[in-house]
Amino acid sequence: MSSMAYNAAAGLGGMLKAGHEHYFDDDADGGAVVARSISAACELSRMLSSSLGPQGRNKLVVNHLEKIIVTSDCASILKEIEVEHPAAKLLELAVEQQEKECGDGTNLSLMFAGELLTSTLDLMKTMGWRHKTDILEGYHLAATKLLKDLLSTNEDEKGCVVGKLQHPASSPEALKELQEKVLKPVLGSKQYGTEDILSDLVGQACQIVLQEGMVLQPESIRTVKILGGNLSQSACVQGFVAQRGVETTKTRCEKAKIAVYASGVEASATEAKGTVLMKTADDLKNYNRTEEAKMEEIIQGIAESGVQVLVTGGNISDMALHFIEKYGLVALKLSSKWELRRLCQATGATALVRLGAPTPEEMGYSTVTQKVVGGRTVTVFENDVDGSSKIATLVLRASTSSVLNDLERAVEDGVHAVQMACKDGRLVYGGGACEMECAVQLDQFADQHPGLEQYAIRAFAKSLECVARTLADNAGWDAVQVLADIRAAHVNGQADVGIDITSAPGSKGMKEANVYDLMYVKRSALKLAIEAATTVLKVDQIIMSKRSGGPKMPGQ
Missing domain, CATH: 1.10.560.10 (GroEL-like equatorial domain)
Incomplete structure (x- = not known):
């Protein structure tokens, strides 16, 4: 008590x-x-x-x-x-x-x-x-x-309002007006002197992902920071840029079909634990041959479905990589689930949890190229198959990591300004x-x-x-x-x-x-x-x- x-x-x-x-x-x-x-x-x-x-x-x-x-x-x-x-x-x-x-x-x-x-x-x-x-x-x-x-x-009360922007996707003139009246002041307050370059980059990205009548989603515009060079070397990519190279010797595919797997491309372990008893060398050879045959069957099925690029969120075993090379596929490993979702959004693919040939509805489409930018190897997925993309990527270049991070923050402010202009364009x-x-x-x-x-x-x-x-x-x-x-x-x-x-x-x-x-x-x-x-x-x-x-x- x-x-x-x-x-x-x-x-x-x-x-x-x-x-x-x-x-x-x-x-x-x-x-x-x-x-x-x-x-x-x-x-x-x-x-x-x-x-x-x-x-x-x-x-x-x-x-x-x-x-x-x-x-x-x-x-x-x-x-x-x-x-x-x-x-x-x-x-x-x-x-x-x-x-x-x-x-x-x-x-x-x-x-x-x-x-x-x-x-x-x-x-x-x-x-x-x-x-x-x-x-x-x-x-x-x-x-x-x-x-x-x-x-x-x-909207009937004018007050201090002096004008209203049209939706930026309605016409090229509307996008230009948005850049001049909104983007340049916002970006200039963060990165004075570079607002012209940054507003052009953000404007290009908005032109790629925006459709008339819709509100811009900031997640649709991604930034990739690559150290070295200067801001004038920055670029806007219609699609997705992965900050790593491919795992195969083949590094480019034009207008390729893409299969995305959330799991690794490797022999999966069984749920029940067991022990295999081998008495002779022939037993070992037969066991390996069975595993190889199964993996080849899977990769062959993927290749025969028309897939040219294989992306996985897990590991790629040496055996699987051997057969991927044999059938002339391009393989990329993305460790981040967030990036895997972005890639699916950019290419229209569906992330599969089963290892096998995808259906046409589950495939993505893109031109895949491995490039070296500023001494760093990247893989570019340009979605120019049908001329549209749900993702735009801004590749930012600068001499130091501090400047790069500040440029990224400025770009984010610019993208949010476009989002607000889509909601309410009054000025x-x-x-x-x-x-x-x-x-x-x-x-x-x-x-x-x-x-x-x-x-x-x-x-x-x-x-x-x-x-x-x-x-x-x-x-x-x-x-x-x-x-x-x-x-x-x-x-x-x-x-x-x-x-x-x-x-x-x-x-x-x-x-x-x-x-x-x-x-x-x-x-x-x-x-x-x-x-x-x-x-x-x-x-x-x-x-x-x-x-x-x-x-x-x-x-x-």
Whole structure:
């Protein structure tokens, strides 16, 4: 009954397990828990805000496995660092959800949440922390105005929307417009200077796998990284590229029929264990001859069915390889089940669990070639038999593994941008122009609320200016002067004025610069940021249980 004992004099400490930590607000400390939570979240946001935009800085992260990651991608950085503070963890979860939903806009989500919390801290110091309810009410009004009127999901509400893309598969002009207005800004923010090459590669891949009316599946576009060379040597392959060579001396087959086996091409062991007793050499010869005859019968049956290329997810025995060579087949071994599924998707084959001749419906079709790229042997399955493929592969080349990994992340963001454009092709101006226009509109909205909420609405609007200010800061410009010029232009009705780093320091029309953002991605990033920030503000106690496990090792 010791677990039922409760020492009332000990308070909360007598109720919770020994070793817990408890922080709370009272009238004496003036909201210390909220202030500490905001400070932790703002520090995380401030750390990664310098990675925003084409001139954003890279972060060099050494993770717990001592692997080095060099990138400016917010989601990738947060995956590798270990955030301890629970309030900062809430912002990390918002970024993770934005990455899962849209694949882009993660830095905007984190930065705006941090800026909103910084503005809240200033309001709390000015108004007193007991007015947090009024602050939250003002934020709720501003968020409702922003998400329902300015960035509405209702297509009848124009708000900040300035255009809409056609489906990229509807015409070559639609794909070109997608590359110019969406892909280049997204890829340029990750890999500035190489956006032209990368947008062409992603555009080619989308042209291969997309059909009119369908939403792009990111799994349909695969990347293969090969060290050496430079980005200009990268290529898009209509089909699948395996990062290993074939097992046979024959290395090429034109328009071949393909059989894919999930199991190995070898003599299978019986389920029941047994012992074979051999008394003479003839017994051994007959036993081997029987096994060879059976294997030859299987390979001969596969060859007679018209199959020219044999792919297996398991081992290929020496005996099987001998008969594969005898009948002039090409054999490839793929150890990854994931790659085996991709190959089946690219060629139209069915992975068989039985070893034998496939039916015509189970065969795949492709041109198979072994090539050497950058000193590495690869096998290319080009699906040009009927001119269509469900898989496109981007072969990326770069001088170091860090650059290759960052290029892969940029390509993934570009592919996700195309996916979002297929779902909702509405556009808003980029370069901080959309956020500044929303800020000006919210300032006018605040005039309609004479209560205490108007201060929170204005703080919310001022927080939206962080995008333009950060872009100017990262470009090395006078952020105060540039921000004043952009705001004055928006007040005078020039809704497309934003930051264009290719021009001289100052503002420029985003319509002229052809810099746009997808409204769906922008709305999702801001919505998640608002939810994360308001969740942090509603916390007044932090209760942390005792950590599991024993004491830490020295030095940890």
